[in-house]
Amino acid sequence: MRRAAYRGLILPGVLAAIIVLLAIAAPIMPLIDPVRQDIAHRLTGPSAQHWLGQDEYGRDVLSRIIWGARVSLSVAFSAAAAAALIGTLLGILGGYFRGVVELLTVRAAEIVLCFPPLLLALLVVTLLGPGAGTLIFSLSILFAPGFARVAYAETLSTRALDYVTAQHALGARTRRILALTVLPNIATPLIVQFSLTVAAAMLLESGLSFLGLGVVPPAPSWGLMIRGARGAMEQAPLLLFWPCLALTGTVLVLNLLCDRLRDALDPRGRAMGRPGFLGRVFALPPVPSPPAPGLLSVQGLTLQVPGPNGPIEVVRGVSLSLAPGETLAIVGESGSGKTLTGLAVMGLLPAAVTPVAGSIMLTGQDGMPRDLLRLPEPELRALRGRDMAMIFQDPSSSLNPLLRIGTQVAESLRAHGTHDGVHDRVVALLRQVGLPDPERAAMAYPHELSGGQRQRVMIAAAIANHPRLLLADEPTTALDVTVQAQILALLQALKEAEGGMGMVFVTHNLAVVAEIADRVAVMYAGEVVEEGPADEVLAAPRHPYTAALIASTPEGEAERLSAIPGAVPQPWAMPPGCRFAPRCAMAQPACTVTAPALEEVAPRRAARCLRWRELA
């Protein structure tokens, strides 16, 4: 993934390098003297000797463009770099220490913002006299507060995050925390700010030179060229075109370069967002006739992420089915692919994850089965929250902290066309999910509720439109044990009340499976290794991994737990043959050679093990 991000740097990097090299190499290139006048040939068009023609004094336009790049680029880069350095320092210090430091840094820098930028630049240039040095000085004063504000805002939110607190807890010095933890984490918006500032500085330099307050004529600068060309626009329009093209092109290349640089430096960059419909569909082979589902039927779902040596299958050939009114638990260790399978159903996969095979058929409220993997985004969006809904692990981060609970639950109703009696319906929903004083809860903000109450709110929003399918991704993991039991009981009760609603429950907890699931799919390293009725699978597993999971689950006080040796293999280092073989007590040589298929081991039961019969 990072390699792809670095590849994205090539085109803008090469273009920017050409521009910079041309500017640097201007003195040694066989260019005509950019200030040599040839009045006899003023405003002459392109010729073999003057490729871009001659200007109003007969000077060579190509030579002035290339020499002008030196001035424009050096002024813009120097000013942006100085502004970035000063502004970032002020912003980080102000945001981190707050109080008086904030007053002396960020707030002091903001005084500059009270003046119109052009007027301030004019003032400085008038006081110090025109020239490149003055331009750099005035532009850095102008742009530093922008950096200070971005750095300040980002530092404010970063300093409150757990990984910064963790550094304090480890006894790290403030200087190191600022340089090694805060700065890299606020770098992304600063890079974007830098690209915008370079572009703005080039434009302002051109503007000031155009006004006669920047670079002093006859030295070449793009701004001066535009100024000169303006007077001769009617006779030689191309004279205006060339410096404008150079300015626009350079600004666009710099913006692109900074965007790509941000993607390459931030490992989260490409993982955020979601793949578009075309990206999804082109990656998927057509399915001739998808099997008819009960409520949900996942067939052969394979998900890939880009890896350093080619794509990696993080979920492989997963097939699941769910009948109306049924609860299917997907269980497995961390990294087994449970969450990605759930997100694939919702069409909410991260951008880095692409479905490359399989189908996900859902029968909607209208009784029509649809393949969710091949549905355009607007149609998927219409299904989300109405035909299928999802609740997540951490209710604190799923609720918007700035909106009242009632507004957030109402949003899920309004999103699907309910506009009348919304308040009453919201209160009824909050009552249905067991919130003690629903009228008051509707007016509360998320931070005023406990974790369990927030999860109840999420459930209320999820069931607001009577979905046919409810996906619950570890909805009780972030809660304490007593609250967990209440939420499980609530989900069970709601499922019965909402007659026919199916539930897919992602968990790593077998006790939860035993409590609520009708069927269970056990996942290991991206594959379903066993599937069947929950009570049968838990009582008599047919896969050594399921058996090992059960043996490692606490049950009663006297039980002795046995841990599963080793760890789930990393997606890029899957063992050949059976993926569980390296950790399996029953593994034999054949297991490390042949990847077992998911075999039917009893009616409506399947297992992916060569030796399942020995477990029977």
Ligand SMILES: Nc1ncnc2c1ncn2[C@@H]1O[C@H](COP(=O)(O)OP(=O)(O)OP(=O)(O)O)[C@@H](O)[C@H]1O
């Ligand atoms: N955005 C992503 N980019 C690259 N790889 C990813 C991404 N999301 C998940 N993966 C990989 O896919 C695999 C399955 O992840 P998934 O989150 O589905 O596991 P899980 O079983 O739900 O684990 P957990 O219980 O910890 O959430 C993991 O090994 C992870 O490395």
